Amino acid sequence: MSRVFSGIQPSGELHIGNYLGAVRYWVELQDQFECIFGIVDLHAITQPYDPANLPERTLEMAVGLLAAGLDPAKCTLFVQSQVPQHVELMWIFNTVTPVGELERMTQYKEKSASLESIPAGLLNYPILQAADILLYQAGQVPVGEDQVQHLELAREIARRWNARFGDPFRFPEPMALLTGTQRILGLDARAKMSKSLGNTIGLLDTPEEIWDKLRPAITDPARKTRKDAGEPERCPVVYQLHRAFSPPEVVAEVERNCRSAGWGCLDCKRVLADHVIAELAPIRERALALKQRPDDVRDILAAGAERCRKLAEETLSLVYPQMGISRPDRRFL
Numbered sequence: 586m587s588r589v590f591s592g593i594q595p596s597g598e599l600h601i602g603n604y605l606g607a608v609r610y611w612v613e614l615q616d617q618f619e620c621i622f623g624i625v626d627l628h629a630i631t632q633p634y635d636p637a638n639l640p641e642r643t644l645e646m647a648v649g650l651l652a653a654g655l656d657p658a659k660c661t662l663f664v665q666s667q668v669p670q671h672v673e674l675m676w677i678f679n680t681v682t683p684v685g686e687l688e689r690m691t692q693y694k695e696k697s698a699s700l701e702s703i704p705a706g707l708l709n710y711p712i713l714q715a716a717d718i719l720l721y722q723a724g725q726v727p728v729g730e731d732q733v734q735h736l737e738l739a740r741e742i743a744r745r746w747n748a749r750f751g752d753p754f755r756f757p758e759p760m761a762l763l764t765g766t767q768r769i770l771g772l773d774a775r776a777k778m779s780k781s782l783g784n785t786i787g788l789l790d791t792p793e794e795i796w797d798k799l800r801p802a803i804t805d806p807a808r809k810t811r812k813d814a815g816e817p818e819r820c821p822v823v824y825q826l827h828r829a830f831s832p833p834e835v836v837a838e839v840e841r842n843c844r845s846a847g848w849g850c851l852d853c854k855r856v857l858a859d860h861v862i863a864e865l866a867p868i869r870e871r872a873l874a875l876k877q878r879p880d881d882v883r884d885i886l887a888a889g890a891e892r893c894r895k896l897a898e899e900t901l902s903l904v905y906p907q908m909g910i911s912r913p914d915r916r917f918l
Contacts, residue, residue, distance in 0.1 A: 602778025
């Protein structure tokens with residue numbers, strides 16, 4: 586069975602941008618592939634953060650992933666920092682990755698543009714990402730549009746290392762997202778959904794909170810009044826979310842009523858809210874139950890890390906000898 590790897594930063598509780606852009610797809614993948622999913626806390630520290638809150642955010646992320654449907658009997662869920670081989674392989678990849686390749690990464694250029702002093706971790710972020718993937722010999726990687734360039738770099742790093750030392754690394758392939766929602770626009774229609782921007786809905790929000798956030802969401806700009814006919818394809822938020830949460834027959838009804846002005850924007854949002862609430866309700870219920878059993882969640886993460894360490898050692902046991910370097914448990918001479 587083909588192996589899949591993907592990771593998510595420990596931002597705390599999940600929101601619907603995470604859910605639609607990755608997690609709902611992961612739940613489907615675990616029934617089709619050997620899946621390894623990491624909470625990538627080492628990536629999170631490349632930006633300013635509060636160390637006191639990081640453990641709590643990591644646990645909250647794990648709770649959300651499990652509540653959303655990840656099953657430890659079907660997939661491996663772990664915390665990146667609990668598998669030190671990620672950093673080992675990253676250092677090795679540093680030796681074959683040109684700085685120029687890193688400097689042309691779009692995310693690096695965007696994030697470093699406003700900084701007076703650029704941390705090396707921000708520049709080397711894609712190398713750690715390559716180590717995440719290649720450490721497990723992942724054949725396929727589900728990525729959003731913003732990460733495709735990093736995956737291409739991971740493939741190039743694998744090619745460079747294999748050409749110089751041997752060929753233990755396979756070239757990972759990007760996977761198209763089944764949901765068709767690779768980039769989720771925020772409720773303000775200005776930027777990608779982000780908790781820090783306050784333009785999203787949390788997976789654990791109550792029905793009241795969901796409606797309060799959806800009610801002012803941006804809709805078709807052509808509809809100035811209720812009587813104006815609209816074009817649902819131009820609706821930057823609500824129509825997109827209908828296609829993600831509502832059944833096909835409801836989406837068709839939304840289109841008809843938008844074009845004919847049969848519904849006002851508030852009517853459209855109310856129907857959307859009902860479907861969002863219905864899908865998120867069981868997730869919220871499972872999450873609240875898991876929060877009462879944090880040690881169970883920690884046990885799942887510990888078991889996942891143990892398995893990942895074994896898989897990682899299998900890869901490094903091939904890599905180190907080909908570089909003329911001994912592992913700590915082996916004599917060099």
